[in-house]
Amino acid sequence: MKTEKISEKYSCVATCPMRNVIARFANKWSMLLLVILDEFGVMRFNELSRAIPDISPKVFEL
Numbered sequence: 001m002k003t004e005k006i007s008e009k010y011s012c013v014a015t016c017p018m019r020n021v022i023a024r025f026a027n028k029w030s031m032l033l034l035v036i037l038d039e040f041g042v043m044r045f046n047e048l049s050r051a052i053p054d055i056s057p058k059v060f061e062l
Helices: 002-009 018-024 030-040 045-051
Strands: none
Touching (some): 030 045
C-alpha cells in the first residue's frame, strides 16, 4: 500500500518535459561548452570547435 502511494506521487516523472532538458546537459561536453560560451559570449561553430581541440564534430550533432 505504501509503495502504491509513492508511485502515485511520482507518476509524472516519466513524462516530465524537464527530463529532456536535464538529459541534454548530462553528457560530458555540454557543461564545458556552456562554460566556454559564458566566458567568450557568442561564438561561431568553428570557433567553438577550435576552443576545444579534443572534441569531435559528432558531439555537435543534435
